[in-house]
Amino acid sequence: MKIKILLLAVFIVSVSCKQEETDWIDRTKHEGLTNIALSDNFETYATEAEPKNLANTINNLELAKAYFDKVFDEDLNFAVLFIDNQNWDTYAFAPPPGMPQSYFEGNIVLGLNKSIIASGFEQALSQMPPQATQELKTHFGEPIDLDKFFRDGLALHELAHLYQFYRTGKNWERRWLNELFGNLCQVAASKNFEDQSTFNQMDSYQNLVIRNNQWGELKYKTLEEFEINYFDVMKTGRNYGWYQTKFYTMSKALYSKYGDSFVAKFRNFLIKLKNPEKLDDTALNELMTKEFGQEVMSIIKWDY
Numbered sequence: 630m631k632i633k634i635l636l637l638a639v640f641i642v643s644v645s646c647k648q649e650e651t652d653w654i655d656r657t658k659h660e661g662l663t664n665i666a667l668s669d670n671f672e673t674y675a676t677e678a679e680p681k682n683l684a685n686t687i688n689n690l691e692l693a694k695a696y697f698d699k700v701f702d703e704d705l706n707f708a709v710l711f712i713d714n715q716n717w718d719t720y721a722f723a724p725p726p727g728m729p730q731s732y733f734e735g736n737i738v739l740g741l742n743k744s745i746i747a748s749g750f751e752q753a754l755s756q757m758p759p760q761a762t763q764e765l766k767t768h769f770g771e772p773i774d775l776d777k778f779f780r781d782g783l784a785l786h787e788l789a790h791l792y793q794f795y796r797t798g799k800n801w802e803r804r805w806l807n808e809l810f811g812n813l814c815q816v817a818a819s820k821n822f823e824d825q826s827t828f829n830q831m832d833s834y835q836n837l838v839i840r841n842n843q844w845g846e847l848k849y850k851t852l853e854e855f856e857i858n859y860f861d862v863m864k865t866g867r868n869y870g871w872y873q874t875k876f877y878t879m880s881k882a883l884y885s886k887y888g889d890s891f892v893a894k895f896r897n898f899l900i901k902l903k904n905p906e907k908l909d910d911t912a913l914n915e916l917m918t919k920e921f922g923q924e925v926m927s928i929i930k931w932d933y
């Protein structure tokens with residue numbers, strides 16, 4: 630009898646320890662949302678009880694989780710919050726509605742239904758000559774639904790941030806390194822899907838934006854400005870988009886050259902760096918050169 634009780638006690642202790650370790654999700658963010666339980670592999674909440682059109686987003690997140698768990702040797706628990714335009718500011722930390730984001734403690738926020746951000750960029754597409762959007766239509770179908778990019782595609786990017794924050798918390802080194810990592814993971818995960826439509830949608834849209842080069846006057850262009858004025862850059866979607874396309878292009882080059890092992894190596898580097906007192910640029914540059922070598926440094930050289 631005594632042994633049984635002891636065993637039970639050991640079992641309870643081990644269960645509660647594991648719980649503490651995996652349950653890093655900030656549940657205060659779920660107040661007022663419905664648990665829609667759309668996946669067995671992670672938690673899902675929404676501003677409505679029976680949201681439509683989420684099958685592809687959920688499928689992408691399940692595939693991405695399987696890929697990230699494998700390359701990073703984790704079994705990450707996380708929650709996805711699907712938020713409609715009206716409730717965006719209550720649950721997300723930055724406008725516009727539908728711009729995907731991740732919190733430090735286990736939650737990502739994605740748009741629900743037709744998001745404001747997708748509508749805005751669809752509007753811009755509709756003003757382009759038909760031949761400019763021809764390639765896009767082969768990957769998105771018609772009419773072009775940019776929530777496939779902002780929600781289904783960028784969900785991979787946001788999830789990648791969680792795989793970093795789970796190990797670094799708020800002690801990340803540079804915002805631009807976080808964003809380069811997000812882009813690298815979004816390319817890597819989607820390249821590993823059997824169905825390449827997510828990668829093709831992402832890639833054709835980024836390519837169109839890059840080709841069109843309609844950025845106008847940009848207020849910020851250096852990595853230093855990206856660090857200092859991050860929220861200001863984010864608010865000016867155009868300027869944020871410009872930075873993101875640079876990170877995206879670098880990520881494609883890095884992934885095609887070094888593959889999955891580089892993705893894991895990059896994350897390990899970010900974890901190793903985690904430091905509440907940030908390094909200066911020279912020290913960071915030296916560390917990165919030592920870790921990755923000159924070839925990688927030339928790919929990520931910021932020369933704009």
Ligand SMILES: [Zn+2]
Pocket residue numbers: 786787790807808811
């Ligand atoms: Zn990001």
